[in-house]
Amino acid sequence: MAEVAVLGASGYAGAIAATLLWRHPFFELKHVTARSEAGALLDEVHPRTRVPLVLEDWDPDVQGEVDAALVCWPHGVSAPAVAALRERGVRVVDLSADFRLRDQAVYEDWYGRHGAPELFGAAVYGLTELYREAVAGADLVANPGCYPTAALLGLAPLARAGAIADVVIDAKSGVSGAGRAPSATTHFISADENMTPYKVERHRHTPEIEQELGVLGASLPVTFTPHLVPLAQGELVSCYVTPATELGEGDVADLYREAYEGEPWVEVALGPPGVIEVRDTNFCRISAHRDDRTGRVMVFSAIDNLWKGAASQAVQNLNLMFGRDESEGLR
């Protein structure tokens, strides 16, 4: 058994992470924190969790007394808490963007000043399927963004094969991706029966996707545009690849089959995936197609933005960090 805390358990991803850890065979959920809702029970704030723990104020002397922590806070405020936890020897999965980028100048360009520069570069990028071994030995894991998770799992086989000359990523996400804070954007009347592109040209997941595509062998500027669609959870990433090399339909199929054979949480589907098929799961479901008319390769990748795109992937990583089966507590 290892004791664990979830910081920021009143947000959507935090609440799901707490739920998974509350029922986890190995981890024991000791603390959950929240700012404005401290003092309430988590299952009063989020009845679906059925976790009867009191939400606490963040106090390193309290929540720092555990073996591991998931930090579900926004970028900027996350880094100092992570630093405080690391000082106490707590192993951390950070769900914010604070430790995902490898180049501090790029971080500052897209996010502003970093909250714990001494730790910059200290984390393993926790896209489990791509960094499984590094995660297993890590004390600090930067959990990927939701869009990068879907996009990178979708594009990795092509990137590794050197097959991407250019790529357009048109992404669609349910409203939970916008967070729990009430706003004009998240108002039911704004989102219902509507869909719209947002953060055109400047969504912060862009440099994260570009960085990791580069690691995989595809260093190129990426066109990435997210859209808001009227559903709660679910993310679909449609990737349009101009291939760098001649690829037949069979070549594409082979690449994906080989890449994900034996992967417990990546499903290669024959037809295009629907997000409902991965709802409330840690699965990423992918289909890849070559259009004979245009030669373009199209990849569709679906995840639940709150699960594989956040909470359940964090638990998947935590499992590995403690030498457990990565799927423990996730089925």
Place this chain on the structure above:
Amino acid sequence: MAEVAVLGASGYAGAIAATLLWRHPFFELKHVTARSEAGALLDEVHPRTRVPLVLEDWDPDVQGEVDAALVCWPHGVSAPAVAALRERGVRVVDLSADFRLRDQAVYEDWYGRHGAPELFGAAVYGLTELYREAVAGADLVANPGCYPTAALLGLAPLARAGAIADVVIDAKSGVSGAGRAPSATTHFISADENMTPYKVERHRHTPEIEQELGVLGASLPVTFTPHLVPLAQGELVSCYVTPATELGEGDVADLYREAYEGEPWVEVALGPPGVIEVRDTNFCRISAHRDDRTGRVMVFSAIDNLWKGAASQAVQNLNLMFGRDESEGLR
């Protein structure tokens, strides 16, 4: 006054067309037809229409006694009815795909045998904003498909400027686009909280978009992928253009402002449009952006698939065919 019939008024587009014509100051709606629901009142089948006309069986000797007809039937079965109406001198707007393509071999390749080959090529392509003058003198107008309407209005300014080297069109549509016939796809439980690409590589609107882009000056194979999203009416087309020439942000803005200045039904917006903004209207709302990082030009174009994408554009065309203000009865 001119007398008009709507064939296929029990479908979604037909019912809206009938509603618009029932309240139209110039046209008098005399007949509405339906196959399986003949005998019922239109407003029993579609209460929102509040059109208390009896749905009739199709009979050229009955509905052919009018001045004009909208034919809201599926491709294939539409063409023979159109031919019968034209023989009687009825001016026709056909909402099917039967008369949209200019090359019969292309038609047959995507749709199969044509139902009235003697009329092939006789229609004006009724994308009103691009063919206004030809529509005004036409007896037979082929109303555009919903995706081509949004995509072509979105891309026309770039195509005319010779600025399109390559284009990816990622389209999203509400469920009414799948028609009124109950099916696994249109079941609430299939569509709700889901989104998925469909007809990947082989949606029939592809050749229509390519044909008209070619007319505008951009002859190239188009990558076009539609997605189903959980809302009733509304279509968003996201176009990713690799520009053929250097274009600055200001150039792009100028192109769109000049193209659509004075157009009553095209709105050039500063920010990306949401489909709710054009719901139940004849408007097409467009924003165009140049991404400085990648040089890519992105155009987002939103319509109501049943209105500007079908019924209201048909009335817009009918107005022009009868020398009326194209906006009559549409506000």
Place this chain on the structure above:
Amino acid sequence: MAEVAVLGASGYAGAIAATLLWRHPFFELKHVTARSEAGALLDEVHPRTRVPLVLEDWDPDVQGEVDAALVCWPHGVSAPAVAALRERGVRVVDLSADFRLRDQAVYEDWYGRHGAPELFGAAVYGLTELYREAVAGADLVANPGCYPTAALLGLAPLARAGAIADVVIDAKSGVSGAGRAPSATTHFISADENMTPYKVERHRHTPEIEQELGVLGASLPVTFTPHLVPLAQGELVSCYVTPATELGEGDVADLYREAYEGEPWVEVALGPPGVIEVRDTNFCRISAHRDDRTGRVMVFSAIDNLWKGAASQAVQNLNLMFGRDESEGLR
């Protein structure tokens, strides 16, 4: 022509009222106001209105220079503005609850101190179908609440016949009824795929329903429970009446047919209504049933909460106050 102002045009009902008046053949919309969004164009805030007027700060010397005003403000703050407008001779339809109740003690019990006690009792209750003649001569009309509109139109024929011994009103409303302010309740993730009773035992429309049922002849305490359902606009009120007298199925049908024969905006339907059938209209659609097994009479009444339940009924009243056809500008 009469000049009109809409106070509170940035709310949902105010925006629709402004849209209707902008296109109205008799009224000329001169002013629209908003608090936090003053300075913006109405159609920037609400693109669907397509009303290019600048939202102004409330100033009696500016907006008081019109012939009529719709006040779309919350209860409490509405009354003083109404008083200021009335002092300048402006005829007013007030959409708040401030002038609906006839007993000031009841008002204070449910709403607190009244903002313009000198005007208390001065308004005509503007449920048009029940108070048509009084509205026609009125300078100040209190527009009914959305639930009372649906419930009273549904129950009036039974109440007038002395047929109500007891009544349970189970009401369901779309999310726009909760207003435009972002909150935990109106967050997409709270409302989507959910439904829940709210304000159990203490919704403020209860005394309004009881008051008007009393006027109609049914003085009794009413059980009224609203529920939130995941749709944007639409309200369904299910009334379960224990009849005071023997009523056959035919008696019930006769009562409703006679009550609403010739009414332009009340539809008596054979089967139970769906809210989509009245969406974006001034219609109230009602069906009445007698259950042979239990003797209970059930009435289902559907309106669009923002239209007949607020904005369009306000215009209907305004038309009457100025001697116009009550349906002008509403079709």
Place this chain on the structure above:
Amino acid sequence: MAEVAVLGASGYAGAIAATLLWRHPFFELKHVTARSEAGALLDEVHPRTRVPLVLEDWDPDVQGEVDAALVCWPHGVSAPAVAALRERGVRVVDLSADFRLRDQAVYEDWYGRHGAPELFGAAVYGLTELYREAVAGADLVANPGCYPTAALLGLAPLARAGAIADVVIDAKSGVSGAGRAPSATTHFISADENMTPYKVERHRHTPEIEQELGVLGASLPVTFTPHLVPLAQGELVSCYVTPATELGEGDVADLYREAYEGEPWVEVALGPPGVIEVRDTNFCRISAHRDDRTGRVMVFSAIDNLWKGAASQAVQNLNLMFGRDESEGLR
């Protein structure tokens, strides 16, 4: 270990039952059947199940070779299959209505001729919380209807206390309750943004509710009206009780606390429940209120119609029938 078959696994409830049993620690899922989709894998038809079993045709010699079966077929066709299974000694939970009623004349009045009259009366009514002991010893359990499950759990404490003089049950259900067959009713465009009462006066769950209220001590005709609301899974039953005796707010609270203390799957909530709180669970969540103004007692009861209202309650019963913890495999 016990071997189990699910008949009718291609329906919504059957697919969930199969999913629960596939991962169940005690039961081993050996067979799943379907009519038109026989030959396909269950997880092709229902990807969310991730059950890679081939759907088989129904054959008593094949699926009858198990220890237990869940029959998820419609009433009428279910009874003969149940009889064939019982003849082979298979213990059965039947999810249809065929064995729920105790009076054959009532069955025939509401459902028509019974398909296995020799078995009529042989089943235990499987509302687990009310019939736990009888279920434990049963070979044939009639799984309750979804509405009766919610209504009876909501009303049982009052019924047992002799406190119900009259009751109105206004029920609201998501669209999955209408089944998987595509129809005009289940079309996305019919259900989306709509809500409507259905089967007014004649829903077949009425006699089932009356029968079981009678057993609990409240023999009275019940007014029961279901409504369709635009969500996938979830059922809310609002019960308006005219009390037979004086009941204070505290009395009501005591009744419910005492009735459900220690129940693993019934939650007594302070505020009114939302259906999302029980989504994808076996929970029933109830709040009870006494309105001081009217003396009326109101009970709100929420379940997931496909889980506690069908599939998961069936597994709860199956657990008991085999001497297992009733919650096994349900968390």
